[in-house]
Amino acid sequence: MQRDDGFTLHKTYLDRDAQTGLVDAVLSRVGRSPLYTPSMPRSGKPMSVRMTNFGPLGWVTDKAQGYRYQTTHPVTHEPWPDMPQVLIDIWQAVAGWEALPQACLVNWYGEGARLGQHVDADEAARDAPVVSISLGDSAKFRLGGPALKDASTSMRLDSGDVVVLAGASRRFRHGVDRILPGTSSLLPEDWRPGRLNLTLRRVN
Numbered sequence: 067m068q069r070d071d072g073f074t075l076h077k078t079y080l081d082r083d084a085q086t087g088l089v090d091a092v093l094s095r096v097g098r099s100p101l102y103t104p105s106m107p108r109s110g111k112p113m114s115v116r117m118t119n120f121g122p123l124g125w126v127t128d129k130a131q132g133y134r135y136q137t138t139h140p141v142t143h144e145p146w147p148d149m150p151q152v153l154i155d156i157w158q159a160v161a162g163w164e165a166l167p168q169a170c171l172v173n174w175y176g177e178g179a180r181l182g183q184h185v186d187a188d189e190a191a192r193d194a195p196v197v198s199i200s201l202g203d204s205a206k207f208r209l210g211g212p213a214l215k216d217a218s219t220s221m222r223l224d225s226g227d228v229v230v231l232a233g234a235s236r237r238f239r240h241g242v243d244r245i246l247p248g249t250s251s252l253l254p255e256d257w258r259p260g261r262l263n264l265t266l267r268r269v270n
């Protein structure tokens with residue numbers, strides 16, 4: 067589905083084998099660069115989504131310093147693992163943007179986790195598309211417009227789907243209302259129920 071505002075949903079962009087290969091690449095890196103619990107700026111309220119990153123830069127947040135990109139993991143202080151090549155291949159196939167992604171945010175949604183409506187706005191490269199890959203349990207994704215008052219539409223993101231926020235939609239509000247536990251058998255059993263989302267971004 068491609069909309070004239072630059073939003074594209076590529077249904078089942080990755081077949082089952084490609085998804086399995088990507089999960090292996092992701093989980094081996096998560097072993098070295100563990101998920102941490104981010105907290106909101108100022109309030110310090112913990113987020114329900116757990117996170118890590120791959121690539122030269124990673125998006126992090128905490129009470130003291132708020133939203134930002136940095137080169138190291140906030141807990142281990144190690145550099146982020148390299149970005150799996152398959153993610154760069156996906157970017158080159160769907161982003162329509164010559165410069166390569168610099169950050170892959172890994173979001174882990176366990177049962178009950180959600181991500182409130184927001185605009186991705188921490189990148190100096192504000193026109194470069196955002197590419198987002200879903201693995202594991204399905205999610206209810208909500209896409210609004212640029213303003214709070216704009217109507218929003220809910221859509222289901224399934225394992226293997228790839229979303230591109232380009233053009234005007236790059237600055238649209240969006241979030242994850244909930245995951246649908248038990249809708250996928252892709253992830254290893256100790257990762258179920260759950261959803262992994264990989265968000266590729268150009269930062270500067």
Ligand SMILES: O=C(O)CCC(=O)C(=O)O
Pocket residue numbers: 171173181186198207223240241242263265
């Ligand atoms: O998990 C998703 O599908 C969306 C993630 C997202 O919007 C973000 O990380 O900024």
Ligand SMILES: [Fe+2]
Pocket residue numbers: 184185186240
């Ligand atoms: Fe986002």
